Amino acid sequence: MTAAPASTVAPPPAMPTRARRRRTPALWLIAPSIVFMTLMFAYPMLVGIGEAFTGPDGFTLEHIQRMVADPYFWPAVRNTALLIVVLIPLQFVLALTMALMLRAKPRFSGLYFFLWAVPLAVSDLAAGLVWLAVFTDQGYLNSVLADLHLPTFSWLNYQNYGTMFLTVVIAELWRATALVFVILVAGLQSIPKDYEEAAAVFGAGTWASLRYVTLPLLRPSLQVALILRTILAFQTFAVAQALTGQNFPLIVGETYRWSTALQNPNVASAIALVVMLASMITAVFYLRLLRDQSEAKT
Amino acid sequence: MTTATTRPEQAGAARPQLTTPEPDHGPQRKRKRDRVWLQVVCIAITLFMAVPIYLIALAAFSTRASLNEFPLDLLPTNFSTETISVFMQSTGVIPGVINSIQVGLATLVLSFIIGIPAGYAVARFAFRGREPYQLFMLFTRALPIVVLSVPLASLFLNVGLYDSVLAVTLLHSALALPTAILITASIFVGVPADVEEAARIFGCTPFQAFRKVVLPMAIPGIAAASIFTFVMSWNEVLGAAILTLSHRTLPAQVLSSLSDSPLAYRFAGGFVLVVPALVFIFFMRKYLTNMWGSTIR
Numbered sequence: 001m002t003a004a005p006a007s008t009v010a011p012p013p014a015m016p017t018r019a020r021r022r023r024t025p026a027l028w029l030i031a032p033s034i035v036f037m038t039l040m041f042a043y044p045m046l047v048g049i050g051e052a053f054t055g056p057d058g059f060t061l062e063h064i065q066r067m068v069a070d071p072y073f074w075p076a077v078r079n080t081a082l083l084i085v086v087l088i089p090l091q092f093v094l095a096l097t098m099a100l101m102l103r104a105k106p107r108f109s110g111l112y113f114f115l116w117a118v119p120l121a122v123s124d125l126a127a128g129l130v131w132l133a134v135f136t137d138q139g140y141l142n143s144v145l146a147d148l149h150l151p152t153f154s155w156l157n158y159q160n161y162g163t164m165f166l167t168v169v170i171a172e173l174w175r176a177t178a179l180v181f182v183i184l185v186a187g188l189q190s191i192p193k194d195y196e197e198a199a200a201v202f203g204a205g206t207w208a209s210l211r212y213v214t215l216p217l218l219r220p221s222l223q224v225a226l227i228l229r230t231i232l233a234f235q236t237f238a239v240a241q242a243l244t245g246q247n248f249p250l251i252v253g254e255t256y257r258w259s260t261a262l263q264n265p266n267v268a269s270a271i272a273l274v275v276m277l278a279s280m281i282t283a284v285f286y287l288r289l290l291r292d293q294s295e296a297k298t
Numbered sequence: 299m300t301t302a303t304t305r306p307e308q309a310g311a312a313r314p315q316l317t318t319p320e321p322d323h324g325p326q327r328k329r330k331r332d333r334v335w336l337q338v339v340c341i342a343i344t345l346f347m348a349v350p351i352y353l354i355a356l357a358a359f360s361t362r363a364s365l366n367e368f369p370l371d372l373l374p375t376n377f378s379t380e381t382i383s384v385f386m387q388s389t390g391v392i393p394g395v396i397n398s399i400q401v402g403l404a405t406l407v408l409s410f411i412i413g414i415p416a417g418y419a420v421a422r423f424a425f426r427g428r429e430p431y432q433l434f435m436l437f438t439r440a441l442p443i444v445v446l447s448v449p450l451a452s453l454f455l456n457v458g459l460y461d462s463v464l465a466v467t468l469l470h471s472a473l474a475l476p477t478a479i480l481i482t483a484s485i486f487v488g489v490p491a492d493v494e495e496a497a498r499i500f501g502c503t504p505f506q507a508f509r510k511v512v513l514p515m516a517i518p519g520i521a522a523a524s525i526f527t528f529v530m531s532w533n534e535v536l537g538a539a540i541l542t543l544s545h546r547t548l549p550a551q552v553l554s555s556l557s558d559s560p561l562a563y564r565f566a567g568g569f570v571l572v573v574p575a576l577v578f579i580f581f582m583r584k585y586l587t588n589m590w591g592s593t594i595r
Binding site: 025026029033041045094097104106113114115117122123134136144147186189231234235237238241242256260271 | 333336337339340343344346347348350351353354357366368369370371372411412413415416418419420422423425428431434435438441442443444445446447448449450451452453468469471472475476479504529532533534535536539540549552553554556557561564565567568571572574575576578579580583586587
């Protein structure tokens with residue numbers, strides 16, 4: 001804002017000066033954001049890398065060793081990887097189904113859109129608590145089972161790894177599918193229905209039309225949703241914390257534990273760096289994968 | 299709607315004119331069956347999305363005694379505000395709500411003071427470095443919050459900002475800023491540049507033209523973006539929990555007292571955390587696709 005008076009000169013008619021004049025206010029306008037982001041992102045990142053690798057006497061790998069030796073670390077890595085591998089495909093199938101169904105314009109589609117989008121604004125902690133009410137030992141699911149005279153089951157018990165994992169997947173499926181759904185709905189809106197109608201005229205069935213017309217056109221949205229969703233999935237932790245406590249460790253939850261309960265910022269930073277590396281590698285991997293495909297097609 | 303509903307009607311209307319003896323009802327019947335299936339699947343998904351919210355509301359508005367019974371009632375037979383009010387009176391909850399609101403509003407103001415000029419610049423000027431700048435902003439959006447929170451905690455400890463509303467506000471603003479810039483840029487692209495030039499011709503300075511002409515036209519979009527920012531801040535748990543100790547925001551407070559609180563507390567907490575989401579999506583449902591559609595480009 002402060003930059004605006006800098007260009008209070010009356011608008012000159014000549015084009016070349018105009019083009020040069022335009023560059024200056026823009027830089028002034030974006031300067032605050034660059035300064036702020038450098039202070040809040042670049043600087044902490046450097047500090048974090050420093051914390052992870054330095055001890056009292058200079059460079060050390062001690063924190064990395066402590067991180068790796070922690071009994072919760074490898075389970076946390078395994079759980080996070082497993083969650084991502086199982087959850088993301090499910091989420092994309094569900095979100096795509098939801099978006100395509102709304103595209104068919106059923107009755108009440110406005111209401112459906114509202115209800116399906118609600119979890120978009122629910123935090124992962126809240127989602128964990130919501131599903132805790134369902135899955136806890138004396139929760140609603142067991143109440144229904146008891147009402148039906150079926151045996152109840154302790155879904156969140158640490159001895160039942162399978163159901164514990166299942167509850168986290170369901171809670172995350174409930175919460176985070178909405179993000180993919182909304183991105184895909186936005187993407188579908190920009191695809192004219194003519195393409196699909198043309199495909200139908202030329203005899204393509206529903207599946208063929210989806211496979212060869214809609215999905216390729218939807219690739220940019222799918223790509224963004226995939227990258228965003230995977231990076232966010234790495235950061236999931238409060239769901240598991242709310243549902244199972246410490247019994248289903250996730251990698252970001254470990255950072256939280258090292259930082260708050262154990263008061264060790266060095267190891268916490270080391271784990272945070274693992275999360276960051278993993279996010280970046282997947283982002284680059286997706287970009288490569290999806291770009292290569294599109295180049296091969298064209 | 300148009301294609302699906304008009305086609306059977308057209309077929310019906312066209313029948314008397316054309317003298318075809320036996321119209322083929324097969325496709326029409328298949329279409330009708332498809333519509334029924336569509337509704338069935340839609341309702342199933344709606345149940346999956348809505349039933350958990352109903353249940354958490356039910357749990358939050360049941361008496362504490364009834365929550366200890368088993369099996370739980372699936373209908374609101376024990377309606378009471380007891381569970382919610384006990385939750386609200388627990389230590390740290392009311393201050394948590396106040397802190398959350400303060401952080402949310404401050405984040406809104408800070409990220410918009412920095413973000414609106416930047417969004418305007420991205421929308422209006424073809425300056426050198428525009429592409430790298432946008433890439434930089436996308437990149438920051440992709441960084442996990444943990445990476446920032448842990449170093450920021452020690453940093454804030456050194457400068458005496460640790461455990462304050464300001465500390466959480468700074469972190470949340472950094473998280474919200476890229477989105478704020480992208481959304482405001484897309485809003486300003488939608489305000490025609492001609493209007494602004496007309497204002498300039500009639501003697502406005504660039505700043506006046508922006509304030510009196512462009513800003514009023516952009517206000518609805520900015521309002522939408524600001525609700526989005528607020529909810530993002532309201533929902534953020536990890537950073538707030540790491541950066542504070544006694545001045546916790548509501549989610550951080552709930553998270554830190556999870557392990558030693560009764561189920562009733564957790565249910566009420568879950569419900570209170572979900573309510574803003576319901577309100578937010580209700581007001582934003584018209585903007586959602588526009589917002590995501592534009593932010594991702």
